[in-house]
Structure formats: structure tokens, C-alpha cells
Amino acid sequence: MKTEKMGRVAGVAQAATQKSATDFKLSQQRHQASCDQLAQLEQFKREYEQKLEAMSEGGMPARQLQDFRVFLANLNQAIEQQGKESGMSQQSLDSAREVWLKKTQRSSSLDQLVEQLQTGQRRDRDKAEQRDADEKSMGRNGADF
DSSP states (O other), rough: HHHHHHHHHHHHHHHHHHHHHHHHHHHHHHHHHHHHHHHHHHHHHHHEEEEEEHHHHHHOOOOHHHHHHHHHHHHHHHHHHHHHHHHHHHHHHHHHHHHHHHHHHHHHHHHHHHHHHHHHHHHHHHHHHHHHHHHHHHHHHHHHH
């Protein structure tokens, strides 16, 4: 009976472990997407700065130069914001990883406990069967005399 209850508890723990693994995987994907977006913004900025430099060497109207600078300032803000978002997604990823590791450890411990209980039940059942067999054997031997 105790083994059955612990088996159910272990099953619930296993389901919680699977859910936390799914959450961890989703968190990894979100973090990767956030990092990819940051890298794209940084690459775009480098390309835009190179374009600005090449265009300014040949001379450009002040208005166009001002537009480039405003755009770069906006791009820098976007990069800063995306950097913060990437940092937050890293924290979320770290948290999801910790939850998954704790749930995995708990589930493993419960599985080991269930295995120990089952082993104890088998041992007790084997002893009882051996005792019954010994009693029957002694009963037959006593009837033979």
C-alpha cells in the first residue's frame, strides 16, 4: 500500500519534472531568439555606420547627416533595450534551469525510494513464501513418522 502511494507521488514528481523540462526548453528558445535579435541589431548598426562613413567621405547634405545620426541614436536605444531584454531572458533561463534541476533531483530521489520499497516488499514476500514452504515441508515430514 505504501509503495503504491509513493509510486503515485513519484509519478506526479515525474510529470512535474517533464513540465519543468519543457519550460526550460522554451526559456532556452526565448533567450536564443533574444540574443539573435540583439546580434542582428548590432550587425545592422555596424553596416549602417560603415554606410554613413562612406557617404560622408564624399560629402553629404547636413539634413541627411542629421537624419543618419537620429537613426543611429534610435538604433542605439533599441540595442540597449534588447540588451536588457537579453539579460532578463538569461535570468529567466537560469531560474528555469534551477527549477528543472531541483525537480529532476526530487523525482530521482522518489524513484529510488519506490525502488527500495519494492525491493523490501519482494524480500518480505520471498521470506513469507519460504516460511510457508518450510512449514509445509515440516508438516509432511511430521506426517511421515
